[in-house]
Amino acid sequence: MRFQHTLMIFAGLILSAIPVWAQAKFPSVPTAYTATMVMRSSTTSREVVQKIYRNGDELRTQLEMNGKPSASYSVVLMDRHQAYMVMPQAHMCMSIPLSPQLSSAALMQEGESMSSVADAGAGTAQGHLCDIKQVVYHPKQGMPSSARIWLAKDLRNFPVKEVITGPHGETTTITYKDIQLNAPDASLFAKPSNCRAMPSFGGMHVPRP
Secondary structure, eight states, rough: HHHHHHHHHHHHHTTTTTTHHHGGSSSOOOOOEEEEEEEEEEEEEEEEEEEEEEEETEEEEEEEEEEOOSSSSEEEEEEEEEEEEGGGGGGGGEEEOOGGSSHHHHHHHHHHEEEEEEEOOOEEEETTTEEEEEEOOOOOSOOOEEEEEEEEEETTTEEEEEEEEOTTOOOOEEEEEEEOOOOGGGGGGGGTTOEEEEOSSSBBBBOOO
């Protein structure tokens, strides 16, 4: 469960869960885009679909149900260490402080010393010709995790598919579609006027797999 929660956070924050741990060793990947992310796990039959909007350290995610976006959404502002959970139908917005460990710089610094990257040939995914990378994450404590990642050549190395293997052999497949490589409208990341602070529990921390 902890591993699945980690994937949900990182998949949106830095394109995908594993490249954030090894991005310094990866080809340059897009940091401004709009895409639909589909996540399937080997441990459950449930499919999770999210619309993702990203512009650098700004991220918005919105679940899709039956092909339509839900009214509720979340915004993460890594550089400002803030997140918002917005529920328009309930006229609610909660402001949540984030741990500084969620910043791009902190994640990349940690990943540079904790991961290994290897070429795994070429292939096709989601209709795109791709270079394939194999990444292994070696945590300070616990068992390693790994991912096989397909980087689309015609989409500036956007990772259109990832197969992630958790520390206990569970797998999660993440695919991206409807990809647009341009900066989303700035209004998508704006803080609603009715936001109020969520009671502090020391900042939101990301669980490690």
